[in-house]
Amino acid sequence: MKCLGCFVLTEEVYCKKCRKALFDNQKLSTILDFDKKEFLSATVALSEQMSISGVQDKISLKIENEKLMPTSTDGAYLLKPIPLMEYGEFIEDVAKNEHFTMQLASQVFKLETAKNALIAFSDGELAYMTKRFDRADGMKIKQEDFSSLAGYTEQSHGKNYKYDYAYEQIGGLIKQYLPSYKIEVLKFFKLVLFNYLVGNGDAHLKNFSVLQRSTQDYGLSPAYDLLSSFLHLPNESRTALEFFKAYETKSFEANGFYAYDDFMVLAKFLEIPEKMAEKVLRDFLSKEKTTLGLLENSFLNDEAKERYKILFLDRIKAVSYSFEKKR
Ligand SMILES: [Zn+2]
Structure with a gap:
């Protein structure tokens, strides 16, 4: 299959290079443990906790018990699913568009970008995920x-x-x-x-x-x-x-x-x-x-x-x- 990070052919969901870049080789499940519906309820609950006005279109994730889980603190990743609102054409491809464009920027145009990949919800729908660059070792x-x-x-x-x-x-x-x-x-x-x-x-x-x-x-x-x-x-x-x-x-x-x-x-x-x-x-x-x-x-x-x-x-x-x- 194609690596959900960089598109190279690989035996696993992410190639070795992407596993290192994204997860520092930590052992973890490469499919999310929740679906988009659960993501949305987590978003609502977390936005209340963080007292940000309105519901965000993305949430923070952190690795917990070898799983990527929504969190309001110490998030190391941001997860952005396909938006629910039909605001234009090819909306089903929004996450894939951002992922491809970010990969194009780094792989072909040699721009420094946030590390990123696609990741599947438990029902298989792909979302865009990026590693936060404003965090290092939890700081x-x-x-x-x-x-x-x-x-x-x-x-x-x-x-x-x-x-x-x-x-x-x-x-x-x-x-x-x-x-x-x-x-x-x-x-x-x-x-x-x-x-x-x-x-x-x-x-x-x-x-x-x-x-x-x-x-x-x-x-x-x-x-x-x-x-x-x-x-x-x-x-x-x-x-x-x-x-x-x-x-x-x-x-x-x-x-x-x-x-x-x-x-x-x-x-x-x-x-x-x-x-x-x-x-x-x-x-x-x-x-x-x-x-x-x-x-x-x-x-x-x-x-x-x-x-x-x-x-x-x-x-x-x-x-x-x-x-x-x-x-
Ligand atoms: Zn890769």
Whole structure:
């Protein structure tokens, strides 16, 4: 069978490498001991305990007696099942979409991501699971998302606060807060580009974070919550945030979508050397074949694969297009 973590062929549910990465080789049942219905009642009970307003779409899990069990404290994993709400197309594939997109980011685009896999409920339905990176040996590691770094809350900036910002401005915060910003800003640029190529239109302020390192300073956290939201909501806007606060390239003005020139100008705003930005773009644009290969091997259903492929090729085309060079 295919490993529910990385898609390689394996005798067991997870290959050796994934068992090490996800569970530190701890012996445990690789099927959840509960079904989605029980997950939902656990979610309600735990949200009351944690006094978070409203029911969450995910819960924490911890290993107890060789099983992964819902918990309100010391959770080492997050479990996200397919949502109950039918809010778009291919909803049955939401968990598989996030899993594939995260695997694509790490395996093909070499981005640092949260460790993740699919896992089956007791009735066989697959859910997305990710290992929390803000925990190490039961200790909490300090993490802050960019809405809090920007000082943006619902109270201060209204209901739409997570989207009321520009990627260029996130670059400004990276420069302000992270000592190794030259490295971090390049990681950020790659992530914005990756999100664009896979059609992730939900990379808002809260989906980027900084994490304290063992050296006490902060760096960008591993990437998380990556999925092709476009697969489910094909009519939403291409990016969650605009690239620039008060600027438009000629290319964008003429065509109304972000393309090569926009990424080059974004890189400039982020103070990434031109040659380096060109190299990243060239490198990412060369990953068409490997991406389609991994997609074919993913757990998405055939129709969703086809849609994902069309979208990805369309985005490759968009990013390959340069208005300036064509003039
Ligand atoms: Zn694996």
